[in-house]
Amino acid sequence: MHVEVPTLLGAGLVLLLIFWLGFLSIKIKFPNVILYILLGIVLADAIHGNEILHFASEIGIVLLFFLLGLEFNIKRLGGIAKKIWPAGLLDVALSLGISLLICLGFGLDLLTSFLIGGVTYATSSSITAKLLDDTSRMANSETEFILALLIFEDLVAPVIVAVLMGVTSGGEFQTVDLLILVGKIIGLTVGAIILGKTLFKRFEELLEKIDDEDFKIALLIGIALSYGGLALYLGLSEVLGAFLAGMMLAEIGKIERVEQTVLPVKDLMLPLFFIYFGTTIEFGDGVPKVGLLITLIGWSLVAKILVGMIGGRLYGLSKRVSFRAGLSICSRGEFSVVIAALATGVIKVFSGIYIVIAAFIGMMLFERAPQITNLIYGKPKKKKKNLKVPG
Template structure:
């Protein structure tokens, strides 16, 4: 095998362009997906490829073999669907069902019908119009979540309502792909084929979810207990690819299998760790997906029909924004909140590219039809950051903050004002019980997979992972946390956790349990606000300090700890040993 082959050359072109273009795009505070889309436009046969006709040296910068890129892009879609499934825990859906199923469902259904009706009015075939309506009713989860997170607005009414609608849009992707597949069937065989497809789908879904629930948790518990990050990642990748292969073998979409695998693992204690470990793969492969979209877009189409293209793009934003605004107002949102949500969700989304590719492959779309939709969606996605900025300025101009009383505390895994307890052995559990006695929300994280499994079965909010990783604490809401409590047995790991947390969040109060005075000084130097020597009395003192630190009056905190001390003194020596 030669590293000078076209495949390796084009890989170098992609990675080199990504290394130059994406950082420049991020400095402009633009979402990375748009950066990868720009790379695709730049290195495509329609971009630098046209200039290469007069400047031959540019041929080295052009990606011509799009098959290999599309193959990697398919993996990007698979990993994206897995991550979506991973975020769609049943608990989250239950807590947000009104936003997700009522508001989100109405938005997708009404938008799809209106857009399809407009497409039929302008002369498109019925099946093409329906696919248009379904695909263009969706918005960009990747870009909108990036914009909300970067601006610190995910916990506001705007953020949570947008998030709920996006969750339903993500759920709607699978049935939309079924619709596209149905239009590709011969008319006479549609009913029989659809019945067969639905039957296969139900069977495969039941097998994956049924067998998965029996096998997944014990398997991941065993692998996590080995402490091998490589082995854990290998099992995650095997789960994703195995589920994708299973659904594809049944004649269904590989993306559906990945989605089911994510849904299967969403309610386990490992879902935060899995999300962190898989993020680099998803990010890079999703980047390849956006590059492949850019490679497929012929900018000459915009030059040839600028009025038609731009009218369609702005029309899409206006139609969707009006629908979202009206629905948000009916749902009781303030006008300022509804306006910002409408402008965020007005543009198209990345799944329109998936639908366009599948429609082209199955013969539902012609090449020019696919090009038309790709260009419209690309233009509107590129406008998303500008629309978000304009929405905030409009809200500020009219004197409304757009921020309602909803906070992360209303939704699982997105609480605020909470305490993060790192290490949930004897000391960690004592602190957790003190916090629970005053209904102060807290989440725990521990490296011991068996302990985590046992405590999860007891109903505690504990997750498996390494708190030294920036991403792990991010996913536990450290930015909005009231305090971080470090109670691990291993002093080296505990100190590294304090160092990392203080470096990344210097204003976060950190309380730590230490072994002796030497360790105490090291922890204080590393950024801990207060340290307490270990043992049971240390746990009680640390618990009292934490209660005061998160806002409880000192007298009340002291009385609570005294009461807890009396209970412990009366308890038998081995009480609670099974869980401690």
């Protein structure tokens, strides 16, 4: 006899499992993100399609990128944009272009090859940002480069999704549709800059006047969700909208006031995103196209490491730091899932298996990146401080 579990009970049990897995990850020194995804895969039949879980996971990912956006005011973001485009274009060529050619070489048609190329393209912004935070690497010299590359991918990935949606839906995706999409991205960005320079210019003064923390949470999370939702309404990524919302508030003097309010809600909601991500993975019956799968996994890892090594140097990083950056951007995640959802049959199963394997390997490489870098380049030498003696 099938017993319907009350939603409240289910939510409570999921939160208790999140606590237990988080505690377990500390004990066994294993990335908690992987455990959350595995939990999602195990619970897929029970909670797949759960609207409450989906909504909570959306809030978690939006708040993560809202907080990231706070670290990038308009001046800093403009400087980064000038430096990241060579690495960004290299990423498109290696991660998407070469993967597409590999699929064609295995006998797939152009549309299927482009779809799989899209799946292999974007680094998982959520997994990478979460790991940067968990491993206390936010202050590292390569972090700015990694985040800039993630933002570049977040601009390109919606274009890929829009093209695929236009083609797979049976409609024609013409040049004018692409121009409209780019116009939306530019409009959303310009809107954020204007709001940051006008409406939110004296936002810090408003925060100081709000003593009640409940009102402050409603205001700040409302801003993040509204701009992320506006991006979705325009057919873009909520991740991009949330980042731009954070950037709007980055102009205020003390962003710590915002971070202290939003951080606890983000920490509660974000694990739910990875659980929901796990529920979207469908393994099907066996592993299709094993040769292509192994080839693509191998190349996609090499491609991202090359993007880090070459793109990092173009960005101005040292060889050591560039290599460490390349090892840190190999995970695939949310955009790959969105693109894979457009596939059908065997290709959908193939894409799901690829995403899980690439996510796991990518997270393990991220965790071991400092050790692998030290193994290849040797341990960094500590700089001696020259002390000047008076007189």
